[in-house]
Amino acid sequence: MTVGDNSGMQRNTRQRAAILETLSRQDDFRSAQQIHEQMKADGETVGLATVYRNLQVLSRSDRLDVLVAGDGEALYRQCEDTGHHHHLVCRECGRTVEFLAPKLENAMTAIAHEHGFTDVDHTLEVFGLCSDHAEGGVETR
Amino acid sequence: MTVGDNSGMQRNTRQRAAILETLSRQDDFRSAQQIHEQMKADGETVGLATVYRNLQVLSRSDRLDVLVAGDGEALYRQCEDTGHHHHLVCRECGRTVEFLAPKLENAMTAIAHEHGFTDVDHTLEVFGLCSDHAEGGVETR
DNA sequence: CTGCTCGTGAGAATGATTGTCATGACGCTC
């Protein structure tokens, strides 16, 4: 407990590497099961529980982003920006754009402080239709 | 099918009234099961499935607010403001403050448009510690 | 190399939510 305490360290396993590799080839949010399916299709042999565990560990260490879908399912994505940021997600195809919004951050914090809240945190996701899936089509109104 | 078409109408049932009454006495977000427990404790006899169904119906018609917790559980609350608004929730006690933020709304929409997204929507919740649960050294109770 | 641990995998278990379906309650009509 005193010397060589490697608590917090993670071992390098073939499975984790494979999961990260798979994620690096995806550009939208995917569920643990979808990722597992993908890996199986690619010939990787990794247990489903292992996928779940690694996704959790990786998201906890901010190497992955998590998005809780409307039905409560957790979706994961490897983001380019490693810092705090938000997402603009297409409801139709899942296409995702990362964005920073310092003004929003400050405004939210300010509102919280006005109400006496401290240690502020937040969840913010924006959904819409990307240019490829713009609605209406013929409805030239 | 032609006359007296009451599609979209809801019947007035003792169960729904009881659920709304129970919600009106709560001021923080509660899960379907918690609400069901509360009702049972109050001597109400309502099936769990009925509680789930009514909470869904009521939230779909904007008579209730839903908040998907980090673990995916759906939490419900009867809000004072019936229009679009957001929440400031205490992580410790669940105390909730509703707030409007037109500037944030516009900023988010603008960002989405800049990236070619339309039909924009969003989820935004702010968490923190309320004044009664402020963290820190001064734990002078 | 050797051993101590931690990560893994297969399957069982959990737990919130939803589906099933017979029965009862609502709100109209007359």
Add this chain to the structure above:
DNA sequence: GAGCGTCATGACAATCATTCTCACGAGCAG
């Protein structure tokens, strides 16, 4: 107020994502 078509309800089963269990094998420090 009685009759009726429908929808809501409730008990319970079923679903399904996620977590747990635990024997086993693979990292890695010494």
